[in-house]
Amino acid sequence: MGRTRGLLLAGILISAVFAVSTAWLASGEPDGLERVAEDHEFIDTAKVPGYEILPDYTIPGIENEVLSTALAGIAGVVIVAGLTYGFGQVLRRRATPGG
Template sequence: MSKRGWPFLLGGLLVALLLAGVVSNYASSHPDGLDSSLLKGCTVNADDEITGGTCPAQQAKDHELADSPLADYGVRGIGNDFLSTGLSGVLGVLLTFAFGAGLFWLARRRTPTGAAATGAGAPPPTGDR
């Protein structure tokens, strides 16, 4: 990382944590574009549960990991919806960052950056890290 890389990284993570931890509670809980397209032909109640008719969505089966402790963006055992959703979002952001950055770090190019590796227009590497 360049010297000014860490503040950006931490700032970005903070924004992601706020979005997933707080703002997520104000998200729409209605089916998304794909799910609603598959509901065509069925009637649904106020909770978006199928009440009649025939539609492709009726073929849907349970998720393999439906009883995962974080299934459906909630933390099992936490009764407060706001807290449950928010905490699952925070854990998801941290997990995704750890998993993603870890994989990308392992897969990164390790050739010394001195040669032609800096590419066009990029500032020369300062060698800090």
């Protein structure tokens, strides 16, 4: 169990460092689909989302862009890891009753 927990913590830590580093390292250029949509003039058919929680991988209200992206990245890593781990546990318990 110790090794398993170590794997989980190490993996999430590596991912969090990776997510934080995107605040400095990630390219701001349009990505593949966005480039195609701009070149072939259908980018304007995109609808603006009806609501915003953490738009553009930033936390609204935090002016510093690097800090904002870094914190949004950590939030995403922790939430998605927690959700997936939890869901996996539910599936596994269903598969092995009492285990």
